[in-house]
Amino acid sequence: MFIIRNAAAAAFLLLPAGAALAHVTLEKPEATSGASYKAVLRIGHGCDGAATTGLSVEIPEGLVAVKPMPKAGWQLTTQTGAYATPVTLHGQKLESGTRKISWTGGKVQDSEYDEFIFVGQLGDVKAGSTLYFPVVQTCEKGENRWVEIPNGQAMRFPAAALKISGAKVQDKAAVTLGPIRIEQAWARATPGGSTIGGAYLKVTNTGTTADRLVSGETGIAERFELHEMSMTDGVMKMRPLADGIALAPGQTVELRPGGLHVMLVGLKQPLKAGETFPSVLKFEKAGTISVPFVVQPIGAGAPGAMGGGMPEMDHSQHMGAPASK
Numbered sequence: 001m002f003i004i005r006n007a008a009a010a011a012f013l014l015l016p017a018g019a020a021l022a023h024v025t026l027e028k029p030e031a032t033s034g035a036s037y038k039a040v041l042r043i044g045h046g047c048d049g050a051a052t053t054g055l056s057v058e059i060p061e062g063l064v065a066v067k068p069m070p071k072a073g074w075q076l077t078t079q080t081g082a083y084a085t086p087v088t089l090h091g092q093k094l095e096s097g098t099r100k101i102s103w104t105g106g107k108v109q110d111s112e113y114d115e116f117i118f119v120g121q122l123g124d125v126k127a128g129s130t131l132y133f134p135v136v137q138t139c140e141k142g143e144n145r146w147v148e149i150p151n152g153q154a155m156r157f158p159a160a161a162l163k164i165s166g167a168k169v170q171d172k173a174a175v176t177l178g179p180i181r182i183e184q185a186w187a188r189a190t191p192g193g194s195t196i197g198g199a200y201l202k203v204t205n206t207g208t209t210a211d212r213l214v215s216g217e218t219g220i221a222e223r224f225e226l227h228e229m230s231m232t233d234g235v236m237k238m239r240p241l242a243d244g245i246a247l248a249p250g251q252t253v254e255l256r257p258g259g260l261h262v263m264l265v266g267l268k269q270p271l272k273a274g275e276t277f278p279s280v281l282k283f284e285k286a287g288t289i290s291v292p293f294v295v296q297p298i299g300a301g302a303p304g305a306m307g308g309g310m311p312e313m314d315h316s317q318h319m320g321a322p323a324s325k
């Protein structure tokens, strides 16, 4: 005789094949810390055959500045509340915002599919963590409470989950201009209000004649300066490189935290993780080349580095004492 003692396990075993696909899920189950996020909640069925007439979702801590998308034929209501941890966004401190969204009064038949959408901004959420969105689906008869959060047991009604990853440097973004090859162009996210940022890249001269990275510019900052940071007599010092960075034939030069770097002076907006900004680099011989920089979370190290290497210096420390020119 076969007896199932655990109710949750029983529910799991009795679910029809493919039922997992019918859960309320997010179209994009992964997002980058610090980036904006568009949530698309997908409703694949009603409650035990009954049509869906309402949907409400709770916004977890970490997603701020949430705005729901209205749906034709549905009434939209929101509840605001305080964030446990205030978030600074565009230089403004956000202490509260939308914590719950409800769409009511519409109808989605059990045989139909629909989507409920809202947008928001992820704060500095730890990479590797998961945000859970409890969803209550109300139907003409009954309701489905998609509120279960993993606890090692089989789940019948899991909450919609969003996995948070750290921003990654895009290796595909290698850019070449003649013999010059640029890889891993990235910048570090800046706290709101900071007017200085650090940017980094790897540049290789694959040619047979020497060249030189002379200067650069970007629309997001007043100045794009090439700097060198070095340890002299136990003191970290930084100086602008008036002659740029020399590139011998075959040489690869890596700009990274704690060493050679680009300093963005006079930032016109904070650098937000997950975003990309354009720049133009000028080489003595190769000419000018457009290079997109990918913004990484605050605290990101050089790609591939295990947090070690040179001591890192927070650029905000330069603010009071800019490099002498």
Ligand SMILES: [Cu+2]
Pocket: 227, 238, 261, 262, 263, 315, 318
């Ligand atoms: Cu600097």
